[in-house]
Amino acid sequence: MTGTSTRHGSRKETSLYAFDAAWVVERRSPLAGADEAGRGALAGPLAAAAVVLGEGEISGLDDSKTLSADSRERIFAEVLRQAEAVSVVTFPAWWIDEFGVGRANREALSRALALLRSCAGCTLADGNLALGSEIECLPSADGKSAAVAAASVVAKVLRDGAMRALAGVHATYGFERNRGYGTPEHRLALAQLGPCRVHRLSYAGVGP
Numbered sequence: 001m002t003g004t005s006t007r008h009g010s011r012k013e014t015s016l017y018a019f020d021a022a023w024v025v026e027r028r029s030p031l032a033g034a035d036e037a038g039r040g041a042l043a044g045p046l047a048a049a050a051v052v053l054g055e056g057e058i059s060g061l062d063d064s065k066t067l068s069a070d071s072r073e074r075i076f077a078e079v080l081r082q083a084e085a086v087s088v089v090t091f092p093a094w095w096i097d098e099f100g101v102g103r104a105n106r107e108a109l110s111r112a113l114a115l116l117r118s119c120a121g122c123t124l125a126d127g128n129l130a131l132g133s134e135i136e137c138l139p140s141a142d143g144k145s146a147a148v149a150a151a152s153v154v155a156k157v158l159r160d161g162a163m164r165a166l167a168g169v170h171a172t173y174g175f176e177r178n179r180g181y182g183t184p185e186h187r188l189a190l191a192q193l194g195p196c197r198v199h200r201l202s203y204a205g206v207g208p
Helices: 011-023 069-082 093-099 101-114 146-169 184-193
Strands: 031-037 046-052 085-091 122-126 136-138
Touching: 011 031, 011 146, 031 101, 031 146, 046 101, 046 146, 069 146, 085 101, 085 146, 093 101, 101 122, 122 146
Parallel strands: 031 122, 122 136
Antiparallel strands: 031 046, 046 085
16 A cells, blocks of 8 residues: 555545545536556557546555556456446557547547546546546646546556457467567567557557
8 A cells, every 4th residue: 555554544545535525626526537548558459447436435546557466456346346437448559550549548538538427527637638628637647636546547457458368369479468568578579570460550660
């Protein structure tokens, strides 16, 4: 668990929920938070999730990048159990190649939040993006907002699961370990074998 433990949870965890409580004061509750996973990967989908949290705090909740794999899996299960609503949108590699990762990122976040429009009073997405007048964005929101942190965990866990599944079909790239990112192992396999159908051919160093 990140931070110093208290009877009500860690300092960081409590600050995430305090941020959300302050965020909705001049808006409408509840807050739907959104984040993506896989933007910088060389292979596999980009995934975005949006979450409206329920009452009560999820122990250890934080930005998915700061958590261990075991912690993410535990928190993912808690989010699914406690959240009022969760949505997920993914775009495959071919779509990213055709329309660009920037558009895929914007579309995925916008669509994930749109799916929760009926049960959200306001919205917040991680990043510095233009997603329309109804969606506010904030850089590093995944480390500030509980709802966005929860979305970051959902997006990361589901995308990691997808990459493990793809590893069973494309076994020589080590997707179960590198999750499609440009590790030395992955880049060596690309140099030796070339890309497969789930690689993003528009990325530098990937295309044939």
